[in-house]
Amino acid sequence: MxxxxxxxxxxxxxxxxxxxxxxxxxxxxxxxxxxxxxxxxxxxxxxxxxxxxxxxxxxxxxxxxxxxxxxxxxxxxxxxxxxxxxxxxxxxxxxxxxxxxxxxxxxxxxxxxxxxxxxxxxxxxxxxxxxxxxxxxNLYMPSLENQLKQKQEELEHYFQIILNEIALYIRDKNENWSGKELRICEDILQEAMDLVLLEKENHLLRSEHPYHDYFLMRQKQLELLEKMLPLVTRLPNRDNISLKIADFFENVGDAVHPGNTASLYLDELEDLRRKFDQEDLPETQEEFETRANLFRLLHEIEDYLLLKKKFKKSDVNEKKQKTKKTGAT
Structure with missing residues (x-):
């Protein structure tokens, strides 16, 4: 104890x-x-x-x-x-x-x-x-920096799992995932925001805290991930464009960390959308529903990336020599 x-x-x-x-x-x-x-x-x-x-x-x-x-x-x-x-x-x-x-x-x-x-x-x-x-x-208060850093790492780990599970479902219709990571993320975010509040109260002359904006951004991203799941489950059969979207989600999931190179993935998303527009028009009701859900899915993941892009200054210029997989989302 x-x-x-x-x-x-x-x-x-x-x-x-x-x-x-x-x-x-x-x-x-x-x-x-x-x-x-x-x-x-x-x-x-x-x-x-x-x-x-x-x-x-x-x-x-x-x-x-x-x-x-x-x-x-x-x-x-x-x-x-x-x-x-x-x-x-x-x-x-x-x-x-x-x-x-x-x-x-x-x-x-x-x-x-x-x-x-x-x-x-x-x-x-x-x-x-x-x-x-x-x-x-009470003038002495231990720093909560290490605890906040740990919460950040835990949250990003589960974000990676969620994004990769979405990619697996799009690609292979993997139905074994229980979705428990979503609830775990909610608990982590609540604990983290409580810690941030305490840390802010320990600095009498400072009202802002960098982790507050970070966890608030992740909270909004989690809400978007939750909105994506019903769209993913309504995708009937995989096709060429859905496989590319699955690969994109997997890449985004592998690149979750505190840095900010979201603009790289927004560029990749724009390329993916152009390929999407070049596809033949759907001929059946099923194809039309698939295309509509994929389009909405692209819109949600774009909002997800825009949240990270607005959160902090981009790291793209500093890391432009690195591959996109080292980017952060």
Missing amino acids: KIGSRTIKTAIGTPISISIAQVLGLTNFVSAGILTILCIQPSRKRSVLSAWHRFLACIAAALFSIVFFELIGYHPLVIGAMLVCFIPVTVFLKVTPGIATSSVITLNLYSAQSVSFSLLTEQFLIIIIGIGTALIL
Whole structure:
């Protein structure tokens, strides 16, 4: 079982905050550890927002506690009445994540059965120590670059399988493929986008991320691949042009990787379309349906390649000496 960085930071931060509170001689020193546990977050951005929300909520809870406990009394029902008024205020201030944290301060003041300046000072120090320790620890976030790279490689591997399976079906009517790679790709894309969101939140001054555009592009390509499958299954018999299209799909599948030489395959597709137009006109209903589905299939794979072409600057000039099979789609 893998232990995440959030768990490690919680295990480190909790005893640190408790120790600091003890050294300062604070009565409710354990509360500092509880605040740290509640404030550890999975990203820097969430950590900063969480610290701010919880700090405001704790200050508001202290003020509400003073008013309700001192004016009405120290009774469990008063806590309920205070929460009825306090929670809507946190909603209005948009600091609802701080409700659980602020309850620690509220219960500390309730337990004391009286409010004094020294007690309020202690609570303020507990807030600073607990939230501050979590905030400092959350400044360190491990890079997700390796995980994103792995997701990219996995996704491209399954894209290759899907494209080659389409080629096999066009060529040999291979019906053994279950199509499970499509679902696997969807899962990988969801996991990858979650990682990208976390990585973006770890860079407070950067709103863009290169992997976000990449996985978004692959997501749109996957939707096109899913649209191609019904067209492929409606192809009755193979002919000369369908075999050429099968070869084209196989070449595109073999060339899936992060680079961008999609323009090479768009040129090849244009040549294929010209050959398609030069074929004799269909004479039967079956031939007409085959030709129509092949034409739509060419249109879908063209959109697939155009997505990659628009994604990043072309690598064709840098790799023009290489064969088309080394191109990237």
